[in-house]
Amino acid sequence: MRYTSTRNNSVDISSAQAIKQGLSEEGGLLVPVDIPHFSQEEIASFASMSYQERAYRVLSQFLTDYTEEELKDCVAKAYNKEKFGTEVIAPVYKYDSSVYFLELWHGPTCAFKDVALQILPHLLTKAMKKTGETREVVILVATSGDTGKAALEGFKDVNGTRIIVFYPKRGVSEIQKLQMITQDGNNVGVAAVEGNFDDAQNGVKAIFTNRDYQEFLSNNNFVLSSANSINWGRLVPQIVYYFSAYAELLKNGEIKPGENIHVCVPTGNFGNILAAFYAKEMGVPISKLICASNKNNVLTDFIRTGVYDKNRQFYTTTSPSMDILISSNLERFLYLLSDTRTVKSCMDQLKAEGKYQIDERMLSKMKEMMWGGFCDDAAAFASLKEVSEKGSYVMDTHTAVAKCVYDQYVKETGDKTKTVIASTASPFKFSQSVLMALDGIESVAGKNEFALLQMLEERSGVRAPKALTELTNKRAAFNITCKKDEMEQMVNEFLNI
Ligand SMILES: *Cc1c(COP(=O)(O)O)cnc(C)c1O
Numbered sequence: 001m002r003y004t005s006t007r008n009n010s011v012d013i014s015s016a017q018a019i020k021q022g023l024s025e026e027g028g029l030l031v032p033v034d035i036p037h038f039s040q041e042e043i044a045s046f047a048s049m050s051y052q053e054r055a056y057r058v059l060s061q062f063l064t065d066y067t068e069e070e071l072k073d074c075v076a077k078a079y080n081k082e083k084f085g086t087e088v089i090a091p092v093y094k095y096d097s098s099v100y101f102l103e104l105w106h107g108p109t110c111a112f113k114d115v116a117l118q119i120l121p122h123l124l125t126k127a128m129k130k131t132g133e134t135r136e137v138v139i140l141v142a143t144s145g146d147t148g149k150a151a152l153e154g155f156k157d158v159n160g161t162r163i164i165v166f167y168p169k170r171g172v173s174e175i176q177k178l179q180m181i182t183q184d185g186n187n188v189g190v191a192a193v194e195g196n197f198d199d200a201q202n203g204v205k206a207i208f209t210n211r212d213y214q215e216f217l218s219n220n221n222f223v224l225s226s227a228n229s230i231n232w233g234r235l236v237p238q239i240v241y242y243f244s245a246y247a248e249l250l251k252n253g254e255i256k257p258g259e260n261i262h263v264c265v266p267t268g269n270f271g272n273i274l275a276a277f278y279a280k281e282m283g284v285p286i287s288k289l290i291c292a293s294n295k296n297n298v299l300t301d302f303i304r305t306g307v308y309d310k311n312r313q314f315y316t317t318t319s320p321s322m323d324i325l326i327s328s329n330l331e332r333f334l335y336l337l338s339d340t341r342t343v344k345s346c347m348d349q350l351k352a353e354g355k356y357q358i359d360e361r362m363l364s365k366m367k368e369m370m371w372g373g374f375c376d377d378a379a380a381f382a383s384l385k386e387v388s389e390k391g392s393y394v395m396d397t398h399t400a401v402a403k404c405v406y407d408q409y410v411k412e413t414g415d416k417t418k419t420v421i422a423s424t425a426s427p428f429k430f431s432q433s434v435l436m437a438l439d440g441i442e443s444v445a446g447k448n449e450f451a452l453l454q455m456l457e458e459r460s461g462v463r464a465p466k467a468l469t470e471l472t473n474k475r476a477a478f479n480i481t482c483k484k485d486e487m488e489q490m491v492n493e494f495l496n497i
Contacts (some may be wrong), residue, residue, distance in 0.1 A: 001064045003006065003030045007344045015063045015311040016127035019120075019233035022226055028343070029331050036061035038283040044257040046247035051089040052079055054247060055240045061282075062236050063123070070126050078119035084466075085107055090115070090241040092248040093423075095391050098416050099406070100254070101423040102245045106436050108153040109179065109396035110465050111146050111321070112272065115241060116234040117154035124232045125160045135223040138495065139163045142204040144197045145176040146321055146425075148190075149183075151227045156185025162222070164189040164494050166200045169481060173467065175429075175449045182474035189494030190478035193487065203487040213262065213488060220497045229271045230328050238275035239282070240258065245420045246284050255418060262419040263278075264290035264409075266319065266402040267299060270420060277333065280369070287417065292405035293374040294319045299327060301374030306363035308346075309355040318377045318433040319398040321424070326350070337362045371413075373405035380404050381437035388438060394460040396425040397433045428464045431456045439456035 003018040005011040007028030013021070018030040044056050055075045056068075063071060079089050084106045093101040107114025128137060139161060141151050144369040149167040167180060167262065180190050193200040207213060208224060217224065227234070249255045255415035263286050265273040273291055278284040293299050295315040302308045310325040317323055336345050338358075349356040358366075375383075381398060383404035388394050395403060402421050410416065427434045431452040435444050438459060444452060450472050455466045482490045 001034075001062055002033050004033050004330050005029070005340070007033055007340050007347065009340050010308075014065045014130075015232070016065050016130040018164065019123050019127040019231060020131050020133065020225070022228070022231045025349075028340075029230050029329070031243040031332055031335060032062055032232075035278065037283045040258050040283070040285075041242070043246065043285075044250060046243055047233070047250040049247065050087070051240075051244055052076065054244050055079060055237070058240045058243055058282075059236060063279075065124060065130065066123075074119055074122035074126065074277050083114075083118055085170075088248075090244055092245055092252075092255070093393065094252075095387070095393060098418050099388075099403075100249065100418065100420050101393070101395070102241065102420050103423045104241060105396075105424065105426045105429070107150075108467055109150045109294075110392070110429045110467060111150065112422070112424040113147060113150040114153065116229075116237045117147075117150040117227065119156045119237045120227060120231070120233045121158040121161055123290075125158060127233075128160065133223065135218065135221050136216065137161045137225045138222045138491070139225055139227050140204050140491070141227060142166045142197070142201040142206060143167050143172075143180075144320070145172045147227075147229075148250070149176065149179045152180065152183045152185070152188055152190070153392060155227070156183065156188050158187070162187045162495065164191075164491055166191055166193050166204060166487060168192070168197045168200045169194050173449075175471065178449070178471045178474075178476075180472060181476045181478045183477065189490070190480070191487075191490050192481040194481060194483050199484050200421070202307050203484050207488055207491065217497075220495070222495060222497075229269050235271055235275055235278075235329070239278045242276050242279035242284055242286070242420075243282075246279075246286075249418070249420075258285055260285045260287040260417060262286065262290060262415075262417050263422070264292060264402050264406045264419055265422045266292045266322060266424055268322040268324040268327065268466075270329040270333065272424070274329045274333055277336070277369070277423075281336075288415075289370045290402075290406055290419070291357040291370055291372045291407050292402040293372070294322045294380070294401050295374065295376045296323055296325060297374035298325055299330075300372040300374040302330075303366060303370050306358045306360075306366075307355070308350065308357070310350070311354045312469055318430070318436075319380065321398060321402050322401065334358070334362075337365050371409055373406040373408045375401055375408070377451070383407065384437040388460075392461070394434065394438075394456070394462065395423060395428045396427040397430050397437070398425055399423040400437070406480075426465055427460065428453055428456060428468050435459065
């Protein structure tokens with residue numbers, strides 16, 4: 001399989017190169033030139049396979065320049081019971097006769113980004129070797145919370161890599177901060193930056209664009225890379241769990257081979273739902289993709305009208321990982337609906353005016369397969385409470401947005417086709433908001449994170465993940481704060497150069 005750019009079809013590179021590079025040189029995203037297809041028999045045969053086998057089958061279609069042994073090694077290192085606490089890796093929970101939750105949060109940081117970030121480091125180190133790179137990779141991340149920790153857990157102790165995470169001193173939750181500053185591993189570095197997320201992100205961008213500094217790093221045998229969600233190496237592992245969800249439903253006798261299902265995804269950057277779209281194109285019988293947004297509903301408007309307009313108020317919500325106005329992975333979807341010229345023109349307009357419009361043909365193609373909806377915090381809280389009361393199942397706030405939007409879809413269409421809702425985080429990761437939804441704001445007043453974890457355990461009858469409860473006993477290895485203009489020095493210190 002070869003890879004090209006969404007903005008320039010003369011780009012022609014291998015999958016290892018695509019993963020190493022992350023982004024195409026002219027700013028486009030890297031995409032496979034074809035979408036591989038599985039027959040219904042092959043898809044049905046996934047029912048009797050382990051998650052690891054399913055992963056190998058899907059990845060090997062896209063990462064054709066990796067050997068079978070290499071891919072199986074990556075899969076084994078990423079997806080095991082030790083890391084995910086379950087052999088199934090992504091279990092499907094039956095809520096009622098038509099709704100199933102695909103639990104993507106059993107990994108080490110309790111959110112779905114682990115599924116990609118546990119395997120990416122292994123794909124990346126192999127990509128480095130394959131492309132003749134001998135320098136050590138330094139992954140730099142600016143994080144508003146979840147991605148930083150997931151990247152730290154993925155890259156820790158992976159030979160040939162270093163990982164350095166900057167988080168804003170103001171702007172991450174107490175538990176997110178604890179998760180990061182107590183990080184173990186012999187190749188990790190974590191520092192707070194005085195300022196907000198933009199300050200941290202701008203600092204990292206400045207390092208990435210400073211040629212002199214990169215040369216200095218290179219002279220010390222280091223090369224920078226990023227682990228952000230537009231890297232193909234993060235998207236491709238997410239396709240696997242939609243095959244796996246379908247296979248689990250088949251295995252459990254919930255559906256017949258070939259039966260259509262819908263998939264509903266709480267969406268921010270459009271990565272997770274794009275993976276579902278790829279699974280659909282590859283043959284998984286998915287009929288509708290339901291795109292759920294919170295009050296930052298730029299995607300809902302886009303799906304309904306064909307106008308993408310980021311010039312609007314930004315809201316901070318209780319589903320913070322979806323508080324996004326530019327969904328970068330949408331570019332890949334546009335490419336699949338059109339061509340490089342159209343994509344380039346849309347992206348140029350987005351940059352210049354914060355806005356673009358697609359034509360009628362693209363809009364109707366999109367509407368055929370997608371349905372968009374959104375809800376505010378109050379509506380998501382009501383869904384969370386209802387599901388807890390009716391089904392004794394406690395969701396996190398992001399998943400609650402998806403359930404709420406799914407209910408809107410059913411109300412509007414009357415369509416009761418069996419639907420898999422992507423559950424993207426453990427409720428314990430957002431204990432405070434979840435308890436507020438269940439018992440009101442007074443119930444959480446004055447409680448610290450650990451008291452909240454305990455309260456939610458009692459309330460839900462489920463044990464909190466050890467990765468969170470154990471934080472209280474862990475040593476803070478990184479009590480480090482730096483100023484915005486000291487970030488390069490911080491990197492030097494972590495790298496000992
Ligand atoms: C990142 C994230 C999302 C959004 O996923 P995208 O792939 O960016 O659309 C939703 N929920 C949680 C918990 C997340 O961490």
